[in-house]
Amino acid sequence: MTQHELDELDSGIVTRLRVENMSNNALAEELGISEGTVRQRIKKLKEAGVLKIRALINPDSLVRQQLATIAVNLNESRLLDAKAREIAELENVLSVSITSGQYDLIVEVLVDSNRGLVGFLTDTLARVEGIAKTESFLMLKNYNKYV
Known part of the structure; x- marks a missing residue:
């Protein structure tokens, strides 16, 4: 994986997802952007190897x-x-x-x-x-x- 600099929007998405699992709609509403933008950003972050979403257990x-x-x-x-x-x-x-x-x-x-x-x-x-x-x-x- 190459290093990937997160812009403010990517950082906002990642920060919120680290705190709790949220739907794309909830993320979009909280960030004041469209659900499509959230979906595209998450897809790009996953493809770049920056973001991986999974369930974690204590x-x-x-x-x-x-x-x-x-x-x-x-x-x-x-x-x-x-x-x-x-x-x-x-x-x-x-x-x-x-x-x-x-x-x-x-x-x-x-x-x-x-x-x-x-x-x-x-x-x-x-x-x-x-x-x-x-x-x-x-x-x-x-x-x-x-x-």
């Missing part, structure tokens, strides 16, 4: 799943982008971020609560070549977090 409400974060260091920093993309395609991965500081990547996963993290680390993530080490963090309680 991970604390999931009975048999566990949210975890895995910090990853790679053997070679020149592989950052390629390895981030490869890991992002793995099952159970919610997101991957290239970071500064102590770790190269931060990986957010949603796994089965009973041995799910162990399976992910030893079976799934272990297939990715070039990982030097990982450190895992289980999210025990979340505030204002939806996945």
